[in-house]
Amino acid sequence: MPTATTTPAANAKWLKKVKWDEHGLVPVIAQEAATGDILMFAWMNRDALARTVELGEAVYxxxxxxxxxxxGEESGxxxxxxxxxxxxxxxxVLLKVEQAGGIACHTGRHSCFFQKFDGADWQSVEPVLQDPDAIYTKPKKSK
Known part of the structure; x- marks a missing residue:
């Protein structure tokens, strides 16, 4: 069960309308507003949805x-x-979003839904726009 600190907004009336699952989560689809492309699927708890409203940016x-x-906290x-x-x-929940950098997937692609079933197997049908190693480089810790 999510244990994040509850924000005051997380008890708002509008949040009570959402049917949260047994873990206090709701599935979320992120859709690019300009193109209609489905970018990704994720989960939110009450705090995440409240923070999303407060910030105007997706928090999952x-x-x-x-x-x-x-x-985008690591990738930008x-x-x-x-x-x-x-x-x-x-x-x-459906979020209509403007995707910074045109990349929503941790694989460096525009969308997480880049694999298409061709009748026999899954084929990648979207290019990698940026190498994930370049996106998620972390400074090395000194010993």
Whole structure:
């Protein structure tokens, strides 16, 4: 279960309308507003959605790291949120975003949905726009 500190906005009435799963999460689809391209899928908890509204930039919940993740915090590929929608069942959020740098995927591609099934196997159909090693270089720690 997410254990991030709850922001005051995380108790807002509009957040209570969202149907959170048993872990306090909701699935989120990020869509590029200008093209309609689906860029990525992620998760949010109440704090992440509240912070997204406060900042005007996408903030997700990282299930692997168990913490809030401001999209682009390491890569610089921030998602400016232009619109937030809730589906008819109130259990999926859609973010219409402007993607900084044109790269949403950690593989250096425009979209995380770059593999297409050709009837027999999965084929990469989008080019790598930037080498991930160049995007996620971290300074070496001195011993």
């Amino acid at each position: 919940w990282s299930r692997s790291r168990k913490k809030l993740w401001h999209k 590929h921030v998602q400016k949120v232009l619109e937030i929608r809730l589906d008819c069942d109130e259990d999926v």
